[in-house]
Amino acid sequence: xxxxxxxxxxxxxxxxxxxxxxxxxxxxxxxxxxxxxxxxxxxxxxxxxxxxxxxxxxxxxxxxxxxxxxxxxxxxxxxxxxxxxxxxxxxxxxxxxxxxxxxxxxxxxxxxxxxxxxxxxxxxxxxxxxxxxxxxxxxxxxxxxxxxxxxxxxxxxxxxxxxxxxxxxxxxxxxxxxxxxxxxxxxxxxxxxxxxxxxxxxxxx
Amino acid sequence: xxxxxxxxxxxxxxxxxxxxxxxxxxxxxxxxxxxxxxxxxxxxxxxxxxxxxxxxxxxxxxxxxxxxxxxxxxxxxxxxxxxxxxxxxxxxxxxxxxxxxxxxxxxxxxxxxxxxxxxxxxxxxxxxxxxxxxxxxxxxxxxxxxxxxxxxxxxxxxxxxxxxxxxxxxxxxxxxxxxxxxxxxxxxxxxxxxxxxxxxxxxxx
DNA sequence: GAGCGCTTCAAACGCGCGTTTGAAGGATAA
DNA sequence: TTATCCTTCAAACGCGCGTTTGAAGCGCTC
Numbered sequence: 001x002x003x004x005x006x007x008x009x010x011x012x013x014x015x016x017x018x019x020x021x022x023x024x025x026x027x028x029x030x031x032x033x034x035x036x037x038x039x040x041x042x043x044x045x046x047x048x049x050x051x052x053x054x055x056x057x058x059x060x061x062x063x064x065x066x067x068x069x070x071x072x073x074x075x076x077x078x079x080x081x082x083x084x085x086x087x088x089x090x091x092x093x094x095x096x097x098x099x100x101x102x103x104x105x106x107x108x109x110x111x112x113x114x115x116x117x118x119x120x121x122x123x124x125x126x127x128x129x130x131x132x133x134x135x136x137x138x139x140x141x142x143x144x145x146x147x148x149x150x151x152x153x154x155x156x157x158x159x160x161x162x163x164x165x166x167x168x169x170x171x172x173x174x175x176x177x178x179x180x181x182x183x184x185x186x187x188x189x190x191x192x193x194x195x196x197x198x199x200x201x202x203x204x205x
Numbered sequence: 206x207x208x209x210x211x212x213x214x215x216x217x218x219x220x221x222x223x224x225x226x227x228x229x230x231x232x233x234x235x236x237x238x239x240x241x242x243x244x245x246x247x248x249x250x251x252x253x254x255x256x257x258x259x260x261x262x263x264x265x266x267x268x269x270x271x272x273x274x275x276x277x278x279x280x281x282x283x284x285x286x287x288x289x290x291x292x293x294x295x296x297x298x299x300x301x302x303x304x305x306x307x308x309x310x311x312x313x314x315x316x317x318x319x320x321x322x323x324x325x326x327x328x329x330x331x332x333x334x335x336x337x338x339x340x341x342x343x344x345x346x347x348x349x350x351x352x353x354x355x356x357x358x359x360x361x362x363x364x365x366x367x368x369x370x371x372x373x374x375x376x377x378x379x380x381x382x383x384x385x386x387x388x389x390x391x392x393x394x395x396x397x398x399x400x401x402x403x404x405x406x407x408x409x410x
Numbered sequence: 411g412a413g414c415g416c417t418t419c420a421a422a423c424g425c426g427c428g429t430t431t432g433a434a435g436g437a438t439a440a
Numbered sequence: 441t442t443a444t445c446c447t448t449c450a451a452a453c454g455c456g457c458g459t460t461t462g463a464a465g466c467g468c469t470c
Contacts, residue, residue, distance in 0.1 A: 007447080023323070026230035028427065039449055044429060046447095110322075116372055117315075117322040118228070156398040163372020164365035167321070193361040197406040204405030212417080233457065244419055249459060251417095414468080423460070430453070440443085 008046050010036040016057050020110035024054055024118070055126050058115070061098065061108045062127075066134045068094035073141060084145050084202060088195045091138055092165060096187050099169050109170040116166060135162070146202060154202075161198045168194060213251050215241040221262050225315035229259055229323070260331055263320070266303065266313045267332075271339045273299035278346060289350050289407060293400045296343055297370070301396045311388075314374045321371045340367075351407060359407075366403045373399055 005013070014036035018027035029050055033040045047053040072090035076082045099106045115123060139158055143149070149157075168190065181189070210218075219241035223232035234255055238245045252258040277295035281287045304311040320328060340363075348359055373395055386394070 023228055023230055025228055029429090030426075039447095040428095041430080041450090042448070050428065114322045117319045153398065156395075157402050160369035160373060160399065160402050163370075164368040167368025167371060168364055190361075193358065194365065196409045197362050197365050200409030201402040201406035204401050234459090235456075244417095245458095246420090246460080247418070255458065411470105413470085416466085416468100418465070419463085421461085421463105424458100426457075427455080428453105429455105431451085433449085433451105435446105435448070437446090438444085440441100 007036075007038050007042055010038060011043060011046065011053070012057055012060055015053055016061075016111055017107045019054070019057060019114065020107040023114055024123075029053075051122065054123065057108075057111060058127065059130070062131050065094055065098055066131055068097075069134055070137060073137060077141060082141070082145065084142065084199050085195050087138065087141050087145060088161075088198050089191065092191050092194055092198075095165065095169060096191050099187075106170065109166060113166050113170045116163065142202065149202070157202050157204070160201065164198070165194060212241075212243050212247055215243060216248060216251065216258070217262055217265055220258055221266075221316055222312045224259070224262060224319065225312040228319060229328075234258075256327070259328065262313075262316065263332065264335075267336055270299055270303055271336050273302070274339055275342060278342060282346060287346070287350060289347065289404045290400055292343065292346050292350060293403050294396075297396050297399060300374070301392055304392060311392075318371050318374050321367075347407065354407070362407050362409070365406065369403065370399065 011032065015027070015032045018032055018035060021027070022031075029043050030040060032053075033043060043050065043053055047056055069091055072094060073087070076086045076090045079086075095109070099109050115127065118124065135158065139154060142158070143151070143154060146154070178186075216237065220232070220237045223237055223240060226232070227236075234248050235245060237258075238248060248255065248258055252261060274296055277299055278292070281291045281295045284291075300314060304314045320332060323329065344359065344363060347363075348354070348356070351359070354362075383391075
């Protein structure tokens with residue numbers, strides 16, 4: 001199917017899809033390697049262990065996602081007086097693009113949702129160590145725009161926003177794309193709805 | 206430890222706690238029965254299978270949770286002119302009380318967060334068949350309070366709110382309980398922050 | 411005490427798991 | 441060609457899984 005992709009890449013894609021569907025414990029390496037059309041031992045050869053494969057599934061997407069987010073944030077801040085909405089867009093649009101542009105990107109959003117439900121300390125630490133700084137950067141930028149919002153309230157609301165975004169994008173919800181609307185239009189509409197909702201939530205009295 | 210509880214009840218409590226911590230696939234019946242101090246075969250004797258045990262873990266709590274939510278909703282509507290905040294509280298507080306009143310109730314909230322992340326059709330269908338009507342009732346009540354909000358916008362925002370709530374309940378985010386605050390206070394604070402955020406989001410222009 | 415139904419028990423079943431092994435490709439360079 | 445390095449392969453390892461079994465325990469009524 002994707003014979004031009006490397007063994008590592010095929011394993012990562014298959015793992016992402018199966019972890020999204022069955023969870024990290026629920027998807028076995030035998031399922032993953034069968035779906036990726038590679039030998040069972042290839043996982044341990046290329047990734048060392050299943051646990052590390054899970055980490056690499058995150059790293060592959062999150063590295064680019066955070067780079068795009070930070071670059072969008074930088075662009076917005078350079079305009080001088082960014083609006084709250086433009087800051088939120090800098091956070092949301094890269095994720096939406098990842099979920100819709102790429103083959104399998106939406107599976108990653110479902111994997112991310114699974115990670116939120118995991119209380120496993122290893123995975124949580126990996127994510128917070130490697131990608132916690134992005135949330136901090138956006139928090140600072142938003143704090144500048146909303147100087148009257150206490151730091152604690154700000155972090156609560158950013159927490160809610162992260163959750164709302166992840167779940168909205170991993171298609172659990174009631175809102176489905178209408179038949180007469182293209183994927184691109186749907187994405188734009190979702191982003192618009194989300195930014196409006198999140199901005200109002202952040203501005204709550 | 207809890208020798209006065211029946212075997213069935215001890216299994217359900219231990220399963221709830223371990224499913225919350227390790228997931229449905231990640232927690233084994235051997236772990237569950239060891240924690241419950243019962244024989245391994247007791248699960249299949251009393252519940253038939255692991256899958257059915259999972260369902261019963263939900264049924265035990267959700268029957269009462271939905272009853273309390275609907276009764277709180279009824280109370281709020283009977284006041285004549287309910288506020289948006291009071292409707293949201295009618296949805297959130299019963300969950301909160303369940304998590305605080307009962308021994309082990311907070312574990313159930315984490316189990317519920319896991320269930321939302323599951324794409325397993327069996328579990329999702331069980332939940333939506335048995336408890337989906339509660340969400341519909343709240344949606345109608347909120348529509349009454351926000352008559353200018355289009356139906357499409359309402360559903361978008363309810364989607365975001367479900368995600369935010371799930372996320373908040375799964376206790377993953379950057380907001381950690383401060384050292385000087387009890388678990389109970391932390392949960393109460395979370396509910397307050399959540400209602401304020403969700404109400405503002407629903408009222409977005 | 412005998413019989414009965416419900417519950418608990420230790421032991422085992424077959425199976426699929428993550429991981430390891432050692433040999434077999436296969437490309438590149440001397 | 442031979443040697444080297446990286447990769448793939450089939451096979452096996454021990455282990456823990458969900459489930460089943462048949463006997464033993466226990467509280468009843470007769």
